[in-house]
Amino acid sequence: MRRGEIGIIAGMAALVIVVMGYRTYQLATGEKDPGIPFYSTATAEVKRQGEEIYRSAGCSKCHTLWMVRNMMETVPAPPLDGIGSLRDEQWFFHYFSAPDPQAILPTRLKAEFRMPSYASMPEADRHTLAAYMASLKVQDWYLDQTRQVEYEKLTGKKLEASSNETSNKK
Numbered sequence: 001m002r003r004g005e006i007g008i009i010a011g012m013a014a015l016v017i018v019v020m021g022y023r024t025y026q027l028a029t030g031e032k033d034p035g036i037p038f039y040s041t042a043t044a045e046v047k048r049q050g051e052e053i054y055r056s057a058g059c060s061k062c063h064t065l066w067m068v069r070n071m072m073e074t075v076p077a078p079p080l081d082g083i084g085s086l087r088d089e090q091w092f093f094h095y096f097s098a099p100d101p102q103a104i105l106p107t108r109l110k111a112e113f114r115m116p117s118y119a120s121m122p123e124a125d126r127h128t129l130a131a132y133m134a135s136l137k138v139q140d141w142y143l144d145q146t147r148q149v150e151y152e153k154l155t156g157k158k159l160e161a162s163s164n165e166t167s168n169k170k
C-alpha cells in the first residue's frame with residue numbers, strides 16, 4: 001500500500017470514529033437529539049392512542065414521523081413532523097373524513113401513492129388522529145424549512161422564499 005492510500009484510509013477511519021463517538025454521546029446524554037426542532041403538545045393519552053392508530057392504519061408506509069422512515073419506501077408523501085404548525089385539528093379531521101382527499105389537497109402522484117380516504121375509520125379514531133396531528137409542532141426557527149419541504153412534496157416545485165416578511169423590518 002502506498003502512503004497516500006494509508007493516509008486516506010486513516011482519515012476515513014478517524015471520521016467514522018468521530019461520527020460514532022458523537023452519536024454515542026448524543027444517545028448517552030438523553031433520548032432526544034437537542035437539534036431536533038419537532039415536538040408534540042399532546043397529552044400522554046392522545047399521544048399513545050394517536051400513535052397506535054397511526055401504526056395500525058399503516059400511515060408510516062408512506063409518511064415520515066419523528067424522522068423515522070421506511071427506507072424501502074419511496075413514496076414522496078409530505079413528512080408529518082411539524083404538520084400541526086401548518087394546519088389545525090379541524091382541517092385534519094375534515095381531511096381524514098373526506099371521501100376524496102384529493103379534492104382538498106390536489107396530488108401529483110399516481111393513484112397507488114396518493115393519500116387514501118379514511119372516511120370509513122371510526123369517527124372517534126379520526127378525532128384522535130386529528131388531535132394528535134395537530135399536536136405535532138415545529139420550533140419557529142425551523143418553520144420555514146418545514147413549510148418548504150411540505151410544499152415541495154405536494155407540488156414537486158420549490159417554494160419561492162417570501163422575502164417581504166423579514167426584509168422590511170429594521
Ligand code: HEC
Nearest residue numbers: 057058059062077078105107108109112113114115116150
Ligand atoms: C399510500 C400512501 C399513504 C398512506 C398510507 C397515508 N398517506 Fe397521508 N398522504 C399521502 C400523500 C401522497 C399525501 C399528499 C397528498 C396526495 O398526494 O394525495 C398525503 C397527505 C397527508 C396529509 C396532509 C399533509 C400536508 O402536507 O398537509 C396528512 C395530514 C396525512 N397525509 C396524514 C396521514 C395519516 C394520519 C395516515 C394514516 C391514517 C396517512 N396519511 C396515510 C400518502 C399516504
